[in-house]
Amino acid sequence: MKAEVPVKKALPGSLTPQRLVELYRTMLLIRHFEEQCAPAYRQGKMGGYMHVYIGQEAVATGFIAHMRDDDYMLCSYRDHGHALARGTDPRRVMAELFGRYTGVAKGKGGSMHLVDVERGFLGGYGIVGGMVPLAVGVGYGIRYRGTDQVCLCFFGDGAMNIGPVHEALNMAAIYKVPVVFICENNRYAMATPIEFASAVPNLAERAKQYGMPTKQIGGMDLLEVYREAEEIIRHVRTTPEPFFVEVLTYRFEGHGIADNPTNQALYRTKEEIEYWRQRDPIVNTARFLLESGFATESELLEWDTYAKQQALEAVAYADASPEPSIEELYRDVYTDMEVQEWR
Amino acid sequence: MTYREALRQALTEEMERDPGVFILGEEVGRYQGTFRVTEGLLQRFGEMRVVDTPISESGIAGMAIGAAMIGLRPVAEFMTFSFALIAADQLVNHAAKILYMFGGQIAVPVVFRGPAGGGAQLSAQHSHSLESWYAHIPGLKVVTPATPADAKGMLKTAIRDNNPVIFMEHAKLYSTRGEVPEGDYTVPFGVADVKREGSDVTLISYSQPVLLALQAAAKLAETEGIECEVIDLRSLQPLDMETILRSIRKTHRAVVVHEDHRNVGFGAEVIARVQELAFDELDAPVLRVASADVPIPYARNLERAAFPSEEDIIRAVKRVLA
Numbered sequence: 001m002k003a004e005v006p007v008k009k010a011l012p013g014s015l016t017p018q019r020l021v022e023l024y025r026t027m028l029l030i031r032h033f034e035e036q037c038a039p040a041y042r043q044g045k046m047g048g049y050m051h052v053y054i055g056q057e058a059v060a061t062g063f064i065a066h067m068r069d070d071d072y073m074l075c076s077y078r079d080h081g082h083a084l085a086r087g088t089d090p091r092r093v094m095a096e097l098f099g100r101y102t103g104v105a106k107g108k109g110g111s112m113h114l115v116d117v118e119r120g121f122l123g124g125y126g127i128v129g130g131m132v133p134l135a136v137g138v139g140y141g142i143r144y145r146g147t148d149q150v151c152l153c154f155f156g157d158g159a160m161n162i163g164p165v166h167e168a169l170n171m172a173a174i175y176k177v178p179v180v181f182i183c184e185n186n187r188y189a190m191a192t193p194i195e196f197a198s199a200v201p202n203l204a205e206r207a208k209q210y211g212m213p214t215k216q217i218g219g220m221d222l223l224e225v226y227r228e229a230e231e232i233i234r235h236v237r238t239t240p241e242p243f244f245v246e247v248l249t250y251r252f253e254g255h256g257i258a259d260n261p262t263n264q265a266l267y268r269t270k271e272e273i274e275y276w277r278q279r280d281p282i283v284n285t286a287r288f289l290l291e292s293g294f295a296t297e298s299e300l301l302e303w304d305t306y307a308k309q310q311a312l313e314a315v316a317y318a319d320a321s322p323e324p325s326i327e328e329l330y331r332d333v334y335t336d337m338e339v340q341e342w343r
Numbered sequence: 344m345t346y347r348e349a350l351r352q353a354l355t356e357e358m359e360r361d362p363g364v365f366i367l368g369e370e371v372g373r374y375q376g377t378f379r380v381t382e383g384l385l386q387r388f389g390e391m392r393v394v395d396t397p398i399s400e401s402g403i404a405g406m407a408i409g410a411a412m413i414g415l416r417p418v419a420e421f422m423t424f425s426f427a428l429i430a431a432d433q434l435v436n437h438a439a440k441i442l443y444m445f446g447g448q449i450a451v452p453v454v455f456r457g458p459a460g461g462g463a464q465l466s467a468q469h470s471h472s473l474e475s476w477y478a479h480i481p482g483l484k485v486v487t488p489a490t491p492a493d494a495k496g497m498l499k500t501a502i503r504d505n506n507p508v509i510f511m512e513h514a515k516l517y518s519t520r521g522e523v524p525e526g527d528y529t530v531p532f533g534v535a536d537v538k539r540e541g542s543d544v545t546l547i548s549y550s551q552p553v554l555l556a557l558q559a560a561a562k563l564a565e566t567e568g569i570e571c572e573v574i575d576l577r578s579l580q581p582l583d584m585e586t587i588l589r590s591i592r593k594t595h596r597a598v599v600v601h602e603d604h605r606n607v608g609f610g611a612e613v614i615a616r617v618q619e620l621a622f623d624e625l626d627a628p629v630l631r632v633a634s635a636d637v638p639i640p641y642a643r644n645l646e647r648a649a650f651p652s653e654e655d656i657i658r659a660v661k662r663v664l665a
Binding site for chain 1: 391407411412414415433436443445484
């Protein structure tokens with residue numbers, strides 16, 4: 001289906017065709033990875049909640065592309081895309097979803113609590129907005145050390161109605177911490193539409209009162225996200241002050257695995273989903289690559305096949321990985337203290 | 344030296360020793376601390392390390408946790424632990440769980456400190472003793488020093504600890520005085536202190552009620568010839584059961600004394616463990632002296648009646664000896 005979004009022919013300043021291809025392939029990996037999640041979940045290989053990022057891939061990919069090795073990021077429980085965009089091994093991410101010892105958190109965190117300390121990914125968090133104050137602390141730590149690192153903090157539109165988020169935005173501005181607050185507005189907090197939940201549905205407008213620069217950008221076009229993110233992150237790295245960016249995006253799937261099409265019909269129409277599907281960031285980036293001559297049909301197919309293969313390998317790896325030993329139950333509660341077994 | 348000065352000395356020495364230690368909270372800087380614990384620290388260490396915050400408990404707690412996650416050692420002050428309830432999500436869902444749910448990879452070396460408890464006619468919303476809530480949560484350490492020496496030594500231990508520590512002071516303790524050793528020393532967690540030796544009954548307490556238990560013990564010895572052993576738990580998580588059991592093997596009778604409510608208070612845990620581990624040693628049921636199970640009232644006489652008193656302890660001791 002033809003998208004209404006006009007295809008841009010020019011690349012944003014610093015973006016090379018080669019880099020664009022890398023980012024496109026990251027989005028492909030995220031999509032295929034998550035498409036493998038649903039069957040694995042149905043087969044009972046995963047438990048708990050599972051929130052997929054399908055439709056929003058351009059946001060994490062476009063922002064994380066500008067992170068330096070020593071930068072930090074935190075995000076919400078919809079975190080598979082962020083981990084993969086940051087370069088975390090998809091096999092270890094899948095193993096975490098399977099609750100295996102080879103997972104990024106030894107199988108103790110699961111889908112909602114991915115982490116990659118080596119890459120400055122300080123975790124996905126299950127409490128809506130709960131990690132936004134933590135990002136202020138990370139930003140304060142950066143200021144304290146006097147480096148030019150930045151911290152990216154990804155959260156959804158639902159978090160904008162959580163009190164601690166507003167405490168955090170206020171404090172971030174007071175202490176001028178180098179944090180980019182990235183509000184991924186996918187229009188629904190679970191099943192509650194933004195128009196219902198927010199007295200001022202323009203979230204960038206709402207955040208403006210905290211005395212930091214704010215901006216609303218489109219989140220379905222990788223090139224747009226990339227260009228805006230580059231400018232915003234550069235600003236925060238050099239100023240330094242926090243920045244609030246509202247990214248307009250959409251999740252094609254339900255809130256979580258339990259939010260099936262029947263449930264979704266209670267709060268959104270097929271037509272609406274279709275409207276956004278036509279703005280699929282992967283489809284549109286592919287079209288751009290073709291039309292600009294940066295890729296051929298056969299290359300696109302080859303990359304797609306490769307990404308799918310990576311996802312399948314991740315599933316196979318996770319499947320073959322051991323569960324954590326029962327001794328792990330009592331490990332990591334404290335850094336230095338054994339928790340007593342009472343049974 | 345006062346309890347307040349001992350805390351300030353611990354903060355000062357730790358900030359001098361480790362440049363990663365900083366403090367934050369409401370009124371800790373320019374105003375020098377509501378209870379004057381942080382007096383003079385802003386002038387000495389500057390505003391990067393003594394951070395005045397807005398009245399934003401979740402923000403304070405979260406900011407401390409985030410900074411700790413990347414290796415700093417924040418000490419966050421709550422103006423009272425009653426207000427820490429606003430930050431409960433940060434303490435319970437974040438500080439306590441980050442190490443575990445990320446597979447042991449991110450430590451949270453943060454101290455949350457401030458006054459707990461009541462006794463100054465501050466009424467229902469400012470008089471909480473909720474140590475059992477925090478001790479209930481795996482991942483948090485909970486400490487409750489009763490003397491200036493312990494306050495200093497345990498605050499230093501808390502700051503050097505790699506885990507989140509709930510450091511509960513008591514508003515009524517700040518002006519109390521006691522000997523404080525010279526120079527650098529620490530008091531370990533998980534080691535109870537026998538504050539008075541005795542052979543007839545064991546009084547198990549912590550925080551400000553330790554002083555009450557000692558007074559009651561002195562009076563019982565003087566007037567009745569009853570010798571109470573008084574154990575100051577000092578830390579509730581980790582809990583030193585060894586010292587409790589050793590004493591009970593000697594006295595065979597015990598009373599737990601705390602300011603927390605009786606119902607589901609910390610005493611219930613102590614007694615449960617005693618009966619699990621030393622049932623045969625007991626010659627009488629272990630009793631609790633605790634706060635009434637009511638919101639703490641304002642009126643002076645009602646407030647006094649709500650909190651444990653010396654007379655309550657004496658009555659309980661006589662009951663377990665009867």
